[in-house]
Amino acid sequence: MSLIKYNPAKSRTQGVSRFFDDIFNDNFFNTDLSLERFFIPQVDISETEKDFELQFALPGFKKSDVNIDLNNGVLTVSGERKFEEKKDEKNFHSVETRYGSFSRAFQLPDNIDDEKVDAKLEDGILNIVVPKDVKKIQKKNIAIK
Incomplete structure (x- = not known):
């Protein structure tokens, strides 16, 4: 079996494909519901042997x-980043940064020490x-009767 490199330019029909791309990339289908800003x-x-580490990409967030x-x-980690419209005569042509609120939840295993959880936000990364x-990590060997 051989792998064939995917080339999107060769796999598209120019006219029809471009027509649909233009329609679906436009704001034509936006409704009030789809304009609501959110992100994940x-x-x-x-x-590691000693801990679990979660790193969240949160550029522009403050503690x-x-x-x-x-x-x-x-x-559960949640937050909100608000879009600040400054009145400095700046005309935005495109805003690709996501704004709004988010919430992410993770079920942790039973062998954690919830009294020693540490969190730091530095350079847009929440660590x-x-x-x-250690008491809950120990494995127990069970003999077969």
Whole structure:
């Protein structure tokens, strides 16, 4: 079996494809509901022997814009970024940055130490470290009867 490199330029029919691209990329289909601003931040989750680490991409956020809750093993990170329209005679031609509110929830395993969770927001990255509880990590070997 051989792999064939995908080339979107060769796979499109020029006229019809461009027509549909222009329609669907336009604001023609926007309704009041679709104009509501929201976004879902990207999250990287990793694990070591000692802890779990979650890294949220939150460019432009301040500490006061983010809320972190840990309740019954569910870690919830929520926040809001507001669009500030400054009256400095700036005409926007395009705004691709997402604004609005978000909420992400993660069910954590039972072997965490919820008293030592640490969170830092630096350079647009929210880093949350959830340490594992050493007492709960120990494996138990069960003998077969």
